[in-house]
Amino acid sequence: MKVLLLENVHPVAAEAFRRDGFDVEVRSGSLSEGELVDALPGVSLLGIRSNTKVTARALDAGKDLLAVGCFCIGTNQVDLTEAAARGVAVFNAPFSNTRSVVELVLGELLSLARRLPEKTQRMHDGIWDKSAKGSHEVRGRTLGIVGYGNIGTQLSNVAEAIGMRVVFFDTADRLAHGNARPVGSLDELLALADVVSIHVDGRPGNAGLFGPEQFALMKPGSVFINASRGMVVDDEALRDHILSGHLSGAAIDVFPTEPKAQGDPFESPLRGLDNVILTPHVGGSTQEAQQEIGSFVSTKLLGFVAAGGTSLAVNLPEVVPPPPQGAFRMGYLHQNVPGVLASINRTLADAGANIVGQSLSTRGEHGYVVTDTNVALPETTLAALRQSPEAIWLRTWPA
Ligand SMILES: NC(=O)c1ccc[n+]([C@@H]2O[C@H](COP(=O)([O-])OP(=O)(O)OC[C@H]3O[C@@H](n4cnc5c(N)ncnc54)[C@H](O)[C@@H]3O)[C@@H](O)[C@H]2O)c1
Numbered sequence: 149m150k151v152l153l154l155e156n157v158h159p160v161a162a163e164a165f166r167r168d169g170f171d172v173e174v175r176s177g178s179l180s181e182g183e184l185v186d187a188l189p190g191v192s193l194l195g196i197r198s199n200t201k202v203t204a205r206a207l208d209a210g211k212d213l214l215a216v217g218c219f220c221i222g223t224n225q226v227d228l229t230e231a232a233a234r235g236v237a238v239f240n241a242p243f244s245n246t247r248s249v250v251e252l253v254l255g256e257l258l259s260l261a262r263r264l265p266e267k268t269q270r271m272h273d274g275i276w277d278k279s280a281k282g283s284h285e286v287r288g289r290t291l292g293i294v295g296y297g298n299i300g301t302q303l304s305n306v307a308e309a310i311g312m313r314v315v316f317f318d319t320a321d322r323l324a325h326g327n328a329r330p331v332g333s334l335d336e337l338l339a340l341a342d343v344v345s346i347h348v349d350g351r352p353g354n355a356g357l358f359g360p361e362q363f364a365l366m367k368p369g370s371v372f373i374n375a376s377r378g379m380v381v382d383d384e385a386l387r388d389h390i391l392s393g394h395l396s397g398a399a400i401d402v403f404p405t406e407p408k409a410q411g412d413p414f415e416s417p418l419r420g421l422d423n424v425i426l427t428p429h430v431g432g433s434t435q436e437a438q439q440e441i442g443s444f445v446s447t448k449l450l451g452f453v454a455a456g457g458t459s460l461a462v463n464l465p466e467v468v469p470p471p472p473q474g475a476f477r478m479g480y481l482h483q484n485v486p487g488v489l490a491s492i493n494r495t496l497a498d499a500g501a502n503i504v505g506q507s508l509s510t511r512g513e514h515g516y517v518v519t520d521t522n523v524a525l526p527e528t529t530l531a532a533l534r535q536s537p538e539a540i541w542l543r544t545w546p547a
Pocket of ligand 1: 243245246297298299347350351354357401429431433
């Protein structure tokens with residue numbers, strides 16, 4: 149089987165595929181739609197990052213394509229619906245840069261508490277300004293985490309490890325880590341926290357979550373951090389509260405409008421403010437995260453090819469079958485219509501096969517069932533299933 153890896157996917161991925169006997173082609177850049185159309189015939193697995201658009205036309209050309217691995221967090225660059233309609237599984241790495249974001253936020257909250265952005269700027273300007281004014285330890289201070297998911301919970305653990313108190317607010321029920329304490333509302337959190345750090349997801353309802361009203365509710369002298377989504381925060385309102393001295397600092401990694409290309413100009417009302425750290429959406433950008441992404445996504449793709457598992461696929465039903473339990477395994481992706489499972493099982497019984505394990509899941513218009521049987525199924529049975537109107541694909545694995 150051939151794997152095509154584009155856009156400088158970390159070398160651990162190519163190594164993993166080669167180790168498992170795949171023929172691997174690596175290209176450093178992204179491909180245009182036309183180039184993909186030429187490159188995809190004969191390719192079973194495609195690995196991309198965010199710059200390669202996988203369109204319906206490209207998918208049509210990829211007749212042998214089983215899966216696309218997005219070696220990044222986002223999957224907007226792939227037409228997920230069209231991929232699902234053709235039975236092409238799409239995987240990504242939703243958690244691989246969690247730790248990198250947490251470490252950036254930790255560094256920022258310590259830097260802001262000591263007013264390091266301002267102090268280092270003065271030194272570069274040739275001014276010796278030695279003073280403890282406005283500088284604090286974070287030990288014993290309260291961190292308020294808004295959004296207690298993958299990143300929020302890890303931040304909670306490392307913040308407690310350096311002696312902070314942690315309160316959090318999440319719209320979903322979340323288990324508190326360590327001594328962290330959930331609070332009942334955002335307003336309650338804002339009244340308690342010396343540092344507010346936002347880690348909500350990008351659902352549309354979160355646009356404008358943080359505006360003048362929320363900044364006004366923050367404690368005088370507190371610090372604000374956003375490394376989640378740019379649209380969540382009204383940067384003009386943040387600017388007002390920094391200039392008035394109500395907030396003592398801020399660190400912002402994400403912006404409502406971000407430049408598209410390297411070197412493009414960056415505009416923001418937050419430029420030029422004292423004790424404000426601005427970073428170009430690099431929360432998750434570390435060598436370690438890239439390596440982790442390379443390893444995570446290649447493992448998902450290899451697992452899918454080897455045994456049919458679709459755990460964390462973003463566009464197909466998720467089935468996590470146990471290791472094969474019989475002599476034979478069959479994976480069957482089909483339209484999600486009534487009666488398919490009954491019909492498969494009847495067909496297998498007619499072929500004299502005993503089902504020893506079966507995992508099923510549905511997602512929207514699709515259903516996926518992985519069935520282990522005690523004997524290999526005859527070609528005639530497989531052909532009958534492949535020809536049924538609801539079939540998208542059927543694959544088999546000998547034990
Ligand atoms: N800066 C970067 O480079 C970078 C890197 C990775 C992730 N991110 C962003 O960080 C954010 C968090 O990532 P994650 O992996 O922890 O996501 P997650 O989905 O694991 O967690 C998000 C949490 O926010 C909660 N939530 C959503 N809306 C809320 C609201 N209005 N009030 C309170 N809680 C709310 C959800 O219930 C969930 O628990 C995402 O927006 C992600 O895109 C940024």
